[in-house]
Amino acid sequence: xxxxxxxxxxxxxxxxxxxxxxxxxxxxxxxxxxxxxxxxxxxxxxxxxxxxxxxxxxxxxxxxxxxxxxxxxxxxxxxxxxxxxxxxxxxxxxxxxxxxxxxxxxxxxxxxxxxxxxxxxxxxxxxxxxxxxxxxxxxxxxxxxxxxxxxxxxxxxxxxxxxxxxxxxxxxxxxxxxxxxxxxxxxxxxxxxxxxxxxxxxxxxxxxxxxxxxxxxxxxxxxxxxx
Amino acid sequence: xxxxxxxxxxxxxxxxxxxxxxxxxxxxxxxxxxxxxxxxxxxxxxxxxxxxxxxxxxxxxxxxxxxxxxxxxxxxxxxxxxxxxxxxxxxxxxxxxxxxxxxxxxxxxxxxxxxxxxxxxxxxxxxxxxxxxxxxxxxxxxxxxxxxxxxxxxxxxxxxxxxxxxxxxxxxxxxxxxxxxxxxxxxxxxxxxxxxxxxxxxxxxxxxxxxxxxxxxxxxxxxxxxx
Numbered sequence: 001x002x003x004x005x006x007x008x009x010x011x012x013x014x015x016x017x018x019x020x021x022x023x024x025x026x027x028x029x030x031x032x033x034x035x036x037x038x039x040x041x042x043x044x045x046x047x048x049x050x051x052x053x054x055x056x057x058x059x060x061x062x063x064x065x066x067x068x069x070x071x072x073x074x075x076x077x078x079x080x081x082x083x084x085x086x087x088x089x090x091x092x093x094x095x096x097x098x099x100x101x102x103x104x105x106x107x108x109x110x111x112x113x114x115x116x117x118x119x120x121x122x123x124x125x126x127x128x129x130x131x132x133x134x135x136x137x138x139x140x141x142x143x144x145x146x147x148x149x150x151x152x153x154x155x156x157x158x159x160x161x162x163x164x165x166x167x168x169x170x171x172x173x174x175x176x177x178x179x180x181x182x183x184x185x186x187x188x189x190x191x192x193x194x195x196x197x198x199x200x201x202x203x204x205x206x207x208x209x210x211x212x213x214x215x216x217x218x219x220x221x222x223x224x225x226x227x
Numbered sequence: 228x229x230x231x232x233x234x235x236x237x238x239x240x241x242x243x244x245x246x247x248x249x250x251x252x253x254x255x256x257x258x259x260x261x262x263x264x265x266x267x268x269x270x271x272x273x274x275x276x277x278x279x280x281x282x283x284x285x286x287x288x289x290x291x292x293x294x295x296x297x298x299x300x301x302x303x304x305x306x307x308x309x310x311x312x313x314x315x316x317x318x319x320x321x322x323x324x325x326x327x328x329x330x331x332x333x334x335x336x337x338x339x340x341x342x343x344x345x346x347x348x349x350x351x352x353x354x355x356x357x358x359x360x361x362x363x364x365x366x367x368x369x370x371x372x373x374x375x376x377x378x379x380x381x382x383x384x385x386x387x388x389x390x391x392x393x394x395x396x397x398x399x400x401x402x403x404x405x406x407x408x409x410x411x412x413x414x415x416x417x418x419x420x421x422x423x424x425x426x427x428x429x430x431x432x433x434x435x436x437x438x439x440x441x442x443x444x445x446x447x448x449x450x451x452x453x454x
C-alpha cells in the first residue's frame with residue numbers, strides 16, 4: 001500500500017467523496033477541505049463560508065500546515081464548485097456571479113496556493129472547469145465567467161515561475177455531466193477517481209500540464225479529450 | 228450638439244475622466260459611477276467599496292434609476308480597474324486576486340446589468356480587458372484571471388438572449404499601455420475617447436459585437452486590432 005498523501009478540496013461533495021474514498025482504499029492519507037467534515041478523511045479542515053477570501057485562505061493554510069507537519073503531498077485535487085444560471089438581465093445575475101466566483105474561483109486559487117506550499121516536486125494539482133465555458137455562456141453568464149477564470153488560472157499555473165513546484169502538473173477537468181444521484185447514467189465518478197490516481201502515481205501518464213480535459217461519456221464509454 | 232446620455236463607470240480615474248470630459252464637450256449628459264465624484268459629471272453615483280457586490284449593485288441600480296428617470300442612454304462605458312501582480316506563491320496572491328476581481332469583474336458585471344436596464348436599443352456597452360490576459364499570466368495570476376472573466380463576459384454578452392438590448396454592441400478594449408501621468412508617451416487617452424464617441428454615434432463604425440480590441444501605439448500611431 002502507498003503511504004502517499006493527498007488533499008481533496010470539496011471532499012464532502014459527490015465527486016469529492018468518491019475521490020476521497022478511492023484514494024483511501026488505495027492506501028493514501030487524505031486531508032479533506034470542505035464546509036463540513038467527511039468521516040472517511042484522515043483529517044478535515046472546515047471552510048467558514050461567512051469569512052472573506054483572504055480569511056478563508058489564512059485559516060486553511062494554518063490548519064493545513066498544522067495537519068501536515070511538514071509532510072509533502074502527492075496531489076491537491078479541487079472539485080469544489082456549483083452551478084447557477086442567468087443572463088445579464090436576470091434579477092439574480094450579480095448574486096449568482098458572486099456565488100459562482102466564491103464556489104469555483106476562491107477554492108481553485110486556495111488549492112493553487114496550497115500546492116505552492118505543500119505539493120511535492122513532480123506532484124499533481126487538479127482543478128475543475130467547465131466544457132461550456134470554453135465558449136460563450138449567455139444563459140449562465142456568472143458561471144461562465146467564473147469557470148473562464150479557472151481555465152485562465154490553469155494556463156498561468158502551467159507556465160514557468162507560476163509558483164508551483166518543479167516538474168509538477170496542473171490538469172483541469174471539464175466534466176460534462178457526472179453520474180451523481182441527481183444525474184444518473186453519465187460519467188461514472190470512478191472514472192475520474194481512477195484517472196486521478198493514475199496521473200498521481202505515474203507522471204508519464206499525465207496529459208501536458210495546463211491541459212483542459214473534457215470528459216464525455218457516450219454509450220457507456222467515457223473519454224478524455226484535451227481542449 | 229447632441230442631447231445624448233452616457234454612463235461612465237470609473238469616471239474619476241485617468242481614462243474615465245478623459246472620456247467623461249470628451250463626451251461632455253460633445254454635448255452629452257454624463258453620469259459618473261466611481262468611488263469619488265467627478266465635478267465635470269452631470270451626476271455622480273458613489274460606490275461604497277466596503278459593501279459587497281450585491282449591495283453595490285442594488286445601490287447603483289437604485290441611484291441610476293432615480294438619476295435617469297426613465298431616460299435611456301447611448302452608451303455605458305466601464306473603465307474601472309486596477310493592476311496587482313503576483314504568482315501563486317506570492318504572499319499576496321489571494322489578496323491581489325480578490326482585489327482584481329473586485330476592481331474589474333464587479334464593475335464590469337454591474338455595467339452589464341446597467342446596460343440591460345438603461346441602454347437604448349442599438350446602444351454601446353464598452354468594457355475593459357487586458358491584452359496580456361489573452362494568454363497565460365504567471366507573474367500576475369489574479370489580474371489574468373479577473374481579466375479572463377471580463378473577456379468571457381464580453382463573449383457571452385455578444386450572444387443572442389444575453390440580456391442586452393436589441394442591436395446593441397459590447398466592445399472590450401485591451402489597452403496595452405495608456406498615456407496617463409505615470410506612464411507618458413503611450414496611447415493617448417483622447418484616442419480611446421474619440422473612438423468611443425465614433426462607435427456611440429455611428430453604429431456602422433463599430434467592430435463586431437463581442438470583439439476584444441487590442442490598442443497599441445507605436446511611433447506615435449495608435450491602432451486597434453480585434454483579437
